[in-house]
Amino acid sequence: MAQSATDIATWVDGAVNAAPVCDLHTHLYPPAFGPLMLWGIDELLTYHYLIGESIRASRIDYDDFWAMPKPKQAEFIWRTLFVERAPLSEACRGVLTVLHRLGLDLAAKDLVGHRDFFRTQTQAGYTDRVLKLANVHTVVMTNDPLDRVERAVWQQSPERDPRFNAVLRIDPLLLGWPAVAEELKGLGYEVAADRGARTMAEVRRFLADWVARMNAVYVAVSLPPEWRYPEDAPATQVIDEAVLPVCRERNLPLALMIGVTRQANPALKMAGDSLGRADLSGLHRLCATNPRNKFMATVLSRENQHELAVAGRLHPNLFVFGCWWYVNNPSLIEEITRMRVELLGTEFAPQHSDARVLDQLIYKWDHSRQVIAKVLKEKFTDLAATGRPVTREEVAATAENYLSGNFQRFLR
Ligand code: RAT
Ligand code: ZN
Secondary structure, eight states: OOOOHHHHHHHHHHHHHHSOEEEOSOOOOOGGGGGGOOOSHHHHHTOHHHHHHHHHHHOOOHHHHHHSOHHHHHHHHIIIIIISSOOOSHHHHHHHHHHHHTTOOTTOSSSHHHHHHHHTOOHHHHHHHHHHHHTEEEEEOOBOTTSHHHHHHHHTOOOOOTTEEEEEEOHHHHHOTTHHHHHHHHTTOOOOTTOOHHHHHHHHHHHHHHHHHHTEEEEEEEEOTTOOSSOSSHHHHHIIIIIHHHHHHHTOOEEEEEOEETTSSGGGGGGOOEEOOOOTHHHHHHHHHOTTSOEEEEESSGGGHHHHHHHHHHOTTEEEBOOOGGGOSHHHHHHHHHHHHHHHTTOSBOOOOOOSSTTHHHHHHHHHHHHHHHHHHHHHHHHHHTTOOOOHHHHHHHHHIIIIIHHHHHHO
């Protein structure tokens, strides 16, 4: 007899909440990375999503906003979005979920009580607490050796926290020529803007050095909608002659995050990026012509999601992951996850958090778990309706694979 929808719902809720997450793309750092680690109420409120929303809602002059020190920006955003208006957006709801899960007073009109709470926390203790509340076992960072501040931290060989894995992020290496040649030269690599054979060997040496120093679990880049592969451009040459050989030798995936249009509104600074529909034929070429390399991909525009799921079916060396940034909203996560289950079955990672502030792990995963569970209930109920029995064990295994196992197996 087919399982009842109520049994399945109970099993799915239990399994999705119990499965610990390996969060495969974030911008978080452990306490040993000092000032790079962001946490607490002021950082939550000055998340770039909320900066954009509050400037738009208030029509404050850009310069006036940026002239405020961070605590004043936080107070401004709180007042604008949480006191003067109903905080209905997903980013606002996220802050409230975090405060609620921490047991703070959601009726408070000012930040005094919340700030008092965070003042009593230590970075280490709070990291443990958040990972536990979010039920996250591993956080994958985004590590950019060409960022001066971050490089300085790595050069001091910070103590590694085994819960925080590193990822070598290489946007400027693909997109920043010729300027990036000067930067690499400054770091002791014999790199010239001509991108000759010697230069490519030195780019490989740079990649190998930083993969080793970071013990990176994959290499990543974000790309604009205009990205094509192959094309007569530095990005194709660097991918072919440097990135792919280094990744192949070390069995590391190359992650492509496709569709970002940087600085569509520069006055918003880091809140000013937009997106565009990409042409995914380059992703197909990359996967098909480099079968001994592994690739991961996520796309920023809603319009590209169907093509990406199809690409995931066609290339066993491609791992589809996450609902990135502007599609990390419940309505879109739901439609994207449902479509991926229908096209890819159990073989993808439905979500990553992209958290920049430690505390965001709590809400990003609470909210995503709710949507993933909703879709899984529907899909397991449909399965049971065929007459094929559904077991509690396979529901649990599916949830574990989606939230952690699939990605970890892809790395191996
Ligand atoms: O999602 C974000 O916070 C963006 O600002 C980007 O960091 C994006 O996720 C990226 O990794 O480029
Ligand atoms: Zn990101």
